[in-house]
Amino acid sequence: MTEDDEPVRDAGFDEFLDALADGEGYYVECANGHGSLPPRRVCPECGSADLDETPLPDSGEVATYTRVHVPAPSFADDAPYVTAVVDFGPVRLTGQVQADVEDVEIGLDVEPGFGETETRGERLVVFEPR
Amino acid sequence: MTKVRVAGAGITKFGRHPERTSRDLFAEAGATAIEDAGVARDDVEGVYYGNFMGELSEHQGHQGPLAAEALGVQAPATRYESACASSGVALRQAVRDVRNGEADVLVVGGSERMTNLSTAGSTEALAIAADELYEVRAGVTFPGAYAMMATAYFEQFGGTREDLAHVAVKNHANAVGNEHAQYQREITVEAALDSPAVADPLHLYDACPVTDGASAVVLVSEDYAETNDLDAGVAITGTGQGGDRMALQDRENVATSPAATEAAEEAYADAGVAADDVDLAEVHDCFTIAEVLALESLGFFETGEGITAARDGITTQDGALPVNLSGGLKAKGHPVGATGTSQVAELTKLLRGDHVNSEHVPEARVGVAHNAGGTVASAVVHVLEEVAE
Ligand SMILES: [Zn+2]
Numbered sequence: 001m002t003e004d005d006e007p008v009r010d011a012g013f014d015e016f017l018d019a020l021a022d023g024e025g026y027y028v029e030c031a032n033g034h035g036s037l038p039p040r041r042v043c044p045e046c047g048s049a050d051l052d053e054t055p056l057p058d059s060g061e062v063a064t065y066t067r068v069h070v071p072a073p074s075f076a077d078d079a080p081y082v083t084a085v086v087d088f089g090p091v092r093l094t095g096q097v098q099a100d101v102e103d104v105e106i107g108l109d110v111e112p113g114f115g116e117t118e119t120r121g122e123r124l125v126v127f128e129p130r
Numbered sequence: 131m132t133k134v135r136v137a138g139a140g141i142t143k144f145g146r147h148p149e150r151t152s153r154d155l156f157a158e159a160g161a162t163a164i165e166d167a168g169v170a171r172d173d174v175e176g177v178y179y180g181n182f183m184g185e186l187s188e189h190q191g192h193q194g195p196l197a198a199e200a201l202g203v204q205a206p207a208t209r210y211e212s213a214c215a216s217s218g219v220a221l222r223q224a225v226r227d228v229r230n231g232e233a234d235v236l237v238v239g240g241s242e243r244m245t246n247l248s249t250a251g252s253t254e255a256l257a258i259a260a261d262e263l264y265e266v267r268a269g270v271t272f273p274g275a276y277a278m279m280a281t282a283y284f285e286q287f288g289g290t291r292e293d294l295a296h297v298a299v300k301n302h303a304n305a306v307g308n309e310h311a312q313y314q315r316e317i318t319v320e321a322a323l324d325s326p327a328v329a330d331p332l333h334l335y336d337a338c339p340v341t342d343g344a345s346a347v348v349l350v351s352e353d354y355a356e357t358n359d360l361d362a363g364v365a366i367t368g369t370g371q372g373g374d375r376m377a378l379q380d381r382e383n384v385a386t387s388p389a390a391t392e393a394a395e396e397a398y399a400d401a402g403v404a405a406d407d408v409d410l411a412e413v414h415d416c417f418t419i420a421e422v423l424a425l426e427s428l429g430f431f432e433t434g435e436g437i438t439a440a441r442d443g444i445t446t447q448d449g450a451l452p453v454n455l456s457g458g459l460k461a462k463g464h465p466v467g468a469t470g471t472s473q474v475a476e477l478t479k480l481l482r483g484d485h486v487n488s489e490h491v492p493e494a495r496v497g498v499a500h501n502a503g504g505t506v507a508s509a510v511v512h513v514l515e516e517v518a519e
Contacts, residue, residue, distance in 0.1 A: 066277035
């Protein structure tokens with residue numbers, strides 16, 4: 001049991017966000033070079049249990065994006081906002097682009113970072129254009 | 131291997147019934163299907179039931195037993211959950227169980243109550259079909275995820291919002307005469323283009339509505355149909371299922387839906403048909419772009435070429451391959467857990483000739499149902515064929 005007001009962490013995922021907040025983002029790489037994101041016991045691609053935390057590249061390219069106008073309640077005060085899937089090579093990551101949608105396009109170079117939602121102050125993956 | 135017939139089909143009016151419980155909705159659809167089939171309730175050996183958000187919308191889990199009770203059937207019942215493909219996967223299991231001789235009579239269906247939630251509440255509930263950690267916490271909504279698929283599609287293959295608007299216009303036109311449909315009215319391309327943005331490039335008229343409703347079909351073995359002299363002129367001859375990574379970020383190319391391609395290939399091989407043999411299809415158009423991806427995965431169009439199918443009149447009522455003659459999710463509505471079996475119920479009637487839109491496909495013999503979960507991390511495809519008497 002936990003105290004009612006004590007938030008329970010999601011093991012693996014929250015450590016990943018902690019690292020991202022410290023500027024030390026990483027991904028999980030298997031012996032065969034497949035990338036994935038934690039928590040992982042085995043590589044989702046090949047099943048290898050030989051996994052290493054590998055530094056996330058300093059920048060990636062927007063693979064696709066949208067501007068969300070109708071949010072879920074947890075993002076009510078954040079909307080409209082731009083969400084993107086960013087390609088870092090061995091791994092792709094989803095987050096909010098800190099830019100106007102007019103300045104975002106597929107292929108845009110961005111850096112991974114960490115932020116909080118406006119609505120509830122919840123932890124959030126963000127991307128800053130380089 | 132025993133062959134599987136659809137003996138009966140039932141659908142409630144899809145639309146806004148905020149006060150009706152999912153068990154009540156299913157009672158109506160199931161009773162209609164059982165009556166249509168002409169089977170004795172005592173003969174029903176199982177109830178396979180799809181439901182997605184009962185815990186969130188009604189504070190009700192464990193809905194299988196409620197589904198059997200609602201039908202007055204004394205048989206074990208199981209709830210299946212695969213997001214928007216919930217009743218599609220329930221159907222696949224039932225088809226396999228009848229084929230394997232495990233059962234002669236099964237009721238398969240689904241039910242969903244959604245409009246008792248606020249818009250924000252249903253947006254939040256639908257989002258749980260995505261990856262909570264990596265998508266929902268990044269602000270990805272259900273429309274937002276399909277919007278990112280559309281952005282990627284436009285970039286790789288071209289296409290415009292106007293092409294997508296033609297999909298919505300087509301499906302609305304098909305729903306006009308369908309008494310089960312939520313929106314029995316036509317829309318125009320201009321109205322679709324001018325509707326409010328939901329997640330760019332998708333606007334309100336690119337999206338299916340929030341819907342309450344239920345559907346059911348009665349599956350019987352060929353032997354049972356013959357022994358009991360049932361009028362069951364439609365067979366399910368092929369079933370296939372495909373899977374993909376849950377999150378868009380973990381997929382090679384989000385401008386395609388490989389899980390549905392896999393499901394279609396398996397279902398066609400199972401039925402011994404090819405994409406060219408298909409006369410009509412009901413596909414999972416939760417968003418207009420989803421219909422485009424479905425057409426390509428089902429092999430009706432090459433990758434990147436399905437975008438203009440509606441605009442070119444190929445998939446319209448009088449086109450070479452009518453798609454979503456029921457109105458599709460877009461205009462018929464999308465009560466999530468009920469959608470998969472509603473497609474099969476509609477196709478059964480279209481092939482039998484007693485659907486309001488059967489007049490558009492008088493010679494049709496082969497129909498395909500394509501049901502997708504989430505952003506097509508789950509996909510199930512069934513082939514239906516009219517049986518030669
Ligand atoms: Zn691997």
